[in-house]
Amino acid sequence: MTKIRLHNSRTRKREDFTPLDPENVRMYVCGPTVYDRAHLGNARPVVVFDVLYRLLRHVYGADHVTYVRNFTDVDDKINARAASMQADGDTRPLNAIVQALTDETIAWYHADMDALGALRPTHEPRATQFITQMIAMIEGLIAKGHAYEVSGHVLFDVRSYPDYGRLSGRSVDDMIAGARVEVAPYKRDPMDFVLWKPSDAALPGWDSPWGRGRPGWHIECSAMSHELLGASFDIHGGGIDLQFPHHENEIAQSCCAFPDAGFARYWLHNEMVQVEGKKMSKSLGNFFTVRDLLDQGIPGEVIRYVVLMTHYRSPMDWTAAKAEEAAQTLFKWRKLTEGVVPANVAQESVLDEIAGDLNTPGALAALHKLETQPRALLFNARLLGLLNDGQGAWYSRRKLFYAANDTLKILLQKRRIAKEEKNFARADWIRDALKKRGISITDMPDGKVKPQTSFDFADAYFDKIEQSERKEVFGDLYKSDGSIDASALVDRYISLVASELLDELERIE
RNA sequence: GGCGAGUUGGCGGAGUGGUUACGCAGCGGAUUGCAAAUCCGUGUACAGGAGUUCGAUUCUCCUACUCGCCUCCA
Numbered sequence: 001m002t003k004i005r006l007h008n009s010r011t012r013k014r015e016d017f018t019p020l021d022p023e024n025v026r027m028y029v030c031g032p033t034v035y036d037r038a039h040l041g042n043a044r045p046v047v048v049f050d051v052l053y054r055l056l057r058h059v060y061g062a063d064h065v066t067y068v069r070n071f072t073d074v075d076d077k078i079n080a081r082a083a084s085m086q087a088d089g090d091t092r093p094l095n096a097i098v099q100a101l102t103d104e105t106i107a108w109y110h111a112d113m114d115a116l117g118a119l120r121p122t123h124e125p126r127a128t129q130f131i132t133q134m135i136a137m138i139e140g141l142i143a144k145g146h147a148y149e150v151s152g153h154v155l156f157d158v159r160s161y162p163d164y165g166r167l168s169g170r171s172v173d174d175m176i177a178g179a180r181v182e183v184a185p186y187k188r189d190p191m192d193f194v195l196w197k198p199s200d201a202a203l204p205g206w207d208s209p210w211g212r213g214r215p216g217w218h219i220e221c222s223a224m225s226h227e228l229l230g231a232s233f234d235i236h237g238g239g240i241d242l243q244f245p246h247h248e249n250e251i252a253q254s255c256c257a258f259p260d261a262g263f264a265r266y267w268l269h270n271e272m273v274q275v276e277g278k279k280m281s282k283s284l285g286n287f288f289t290v291r292d293l294l295d296q297g298i299p300g301e302v303i304r305y306v307v308l309m310t311h312y313r314s315p316m317d318w319t320a321a322k323a324e325e326a327a328q329t330l331f332k333w334r335k336l337t338e339g340v341v342p343a344n345v346a347q348e349s350v351l352d353e354i355a356g357d358l359n360t361p362g363a364l365a366a367l368h369k370l371e372t373q374p375r376a377l378l379f380n381a382r383l384l385g386l387l388n389d390g391q392g393a394w395y396s397r398r399k400l401f402y403a404a405n406d407t408l409k410i411l412l413q414k415r416r417i418a419k420e421e422k423n424f425a426r427a428d429w430i431r432d433a434l435k436k437r438g439i440s441i442t443d444m445p446d447g448k449v450k451p452q453t454s455f456d457f458a459d460a461y462f463d464k465i466e467q468s469e470r471k472e473v474f475g476d477l478y479k480s481d482g483s484i485d486a487s488a489l490v491d492r493y494i495s496l497v498a499s500e501l502l503d504e505l506e507r508i509e
Numbered sequence: 510g511g512c513g514a515g516u517u518g519g520c521g522g523a524g525u526g527g528u529u530a531c532g533c534a535g536c537g538g539a540u541u542g543c544a545a546a547u548c549c550g551u552g553u554a555c556a557g558g559a560g561u562u563c564g565a566u567u568c569u570c571c572u573a574c575u576c577g578c579c580u581c582c583a
Contacts, residue, residue, distance in 0.1 A: 012513095030583075041583050077581065168578085174511055175579070217581090239583030240514090246582095271514080272577065279577085309522070309532090314515080315576065322521065325533055335546095353523090361523050365531035409542075495545090 004355045009267040025065045026233035028225040033072040034105035035081040037289040041273040048270045048312040049237045050118040067121040073102040112290040115300030117385040127220040131206045134215045134223040138195045146256040150186040152198035158191045161252045168244035218249035231261030240269040270312040299394035302327045308360040334395040342379040350380040408498040458493035
């Protein structure tokens with residue numbers, strides 16, 4: 001059996017992975033708070049843990065892996081968004097807006113992550129469906145002396161859990177010393193965090209022993225993972241930014257509620273996403289969603305490849321140049337594997353890289369070496385979620401435009417044949433039709449034909465094409481600085497014109 | 510201020526105590542109406558300093574720089 005090795009952030013070491021139960025390997029990954037389109041940073045853990053999910057399914061069998069990724073659909077950010085929609089004229093009650101907003105966002109999320117070729121997890125619980133379990137868990141924590149109620153809030157008492165801070169490697173005292181902690185007057189300790197807080201009549205809320213209220217963020221994941229995976233399970237994943245405080249708090253809650261279970265055994269954290277070398281942020285204006293990229297004509301598969309180009313524990317930089325390199329490689333691979341039946345065994349070179357702490361760049365390198373074996377290439381690329389059926393529409397479109405490159409040659413050949421057959425009307429039609437589109441052809445003394453045009457015609461043609469389609473038609477011509485090579489553009493223009501004329505010629509005949 | 514990660518050839522990006530990463534770009538060649546595509550070949554690297562070692566890009570320490578987290582955040 002393939003030996004899986006994973007970097008466990010809990011121990012800061014690479015460890016052999018041994019599941020609690022090989023018949024049911026269990027993984028929990030923190031999902032999105034649903035109030036807006038998923039951005040690239042949201043997409044990274046989805047892809048990273050999808051690779052791990054696929055690996056586990058490959059090694060232990062597809063029916064022996066349970067993968068849970070939640071939707072946080074109760075949260076102050078959601079309430080704030082709903083309130084601002086109300087302020088913008090939405091007349092529905094706040095609760096109705098929240099419901100509609102979270103439903104819609106989840107549908108978007110599914111569509112966008114599907115486009116990235118990510119498998120749907122086994123369970124995708126919504127936090128609001130597990131309020132009962134959260135309340136039960138909070139009651140248990142109060143009963144055990146790990147939480148206390150004060151002015152309608154229930155707070156976790158961090159001092160009651162000596163290991164608090166272990167995952168993120170900080171002591172409670174250190175945290176207080178350097179942090180800008182919001183110290184609510186009712187907290188026993190500044191680091192105590194909310195398990196339950198009161199909701200006024202307008203906000204979403206549920207009845208509880210502490211009055212009508214809503215859960216704190218951290219308790220959601222503890223309750224859902226417990227309900228769906230049990231008190232102890234194998235892997236817990238998420239972005240490195242969640243390590244503190246979210247995961248720290250999850251551990252505190254779960255380990256205090258179920259002291260003997262041990263909670264999650266392997267903790268995996270992916271690093272953050274940057275854009276053109278800078279942190280992605282709304283203020284820098286380099287903030288974009290997965291949908292933005294898809295709308296620009298960048299296929300989901302290409303986005304996925306770019307994510308896989310960087311090891312998950314390194315910061316990943318999104319650049320246009322990388323996207324084009326990814327598209328180029330995937331185009332080549334799709335061409336090589338077109339119509340090919342995939343092999344049925346994984347290549348050791350690829351599998352070992354994935355199993356070695358998800359070294360996806362290494363796996364991609366191994367795939368390059370399989371280019372001479374299309375069947376193996378196809379099978380192994382699919383281990384990474386690439387080259388799947390149903391994700392190749394972009395390939396077919398791009399291929400059409402590449403194929404257009406041969407068209408001028410064919411068109412001029414038809415003219416030559418027409419001349420040989422003394423069909424001068426047809427030969428002249430070709431020449432004049434080209435001329436009308438700004439392409440003049442000259443018969444050289446040696447019998448060769450030289451097409452000529454000016455950049456203006458190509459440029460005008462380019463302008464005429466809708467922004468959204470340009471990436472498809474000219475995407476491969478972009479240079480890394482975002483400009484297009486002028487002579488390449490002219491060549492492409494000639495090819496496209498020739499292609500159109502060939503079609504027309506066929507219709508005439 | 511506290512904690513942590515990183516610095517590899519033109520670019521991206523793995524990895525290793527001694528042997529070609531890999532891809533893109535470049536260069537040379539084959540093929541070619543010009544290109545594209547394809548194929549073959551090829552150069553360049555391990556931030557700086559000190560130490561450990563027969564030998565360090567790989568281990569240790571120091572310096573410089575970059576980045577992240579500590580506040581909602583994937």
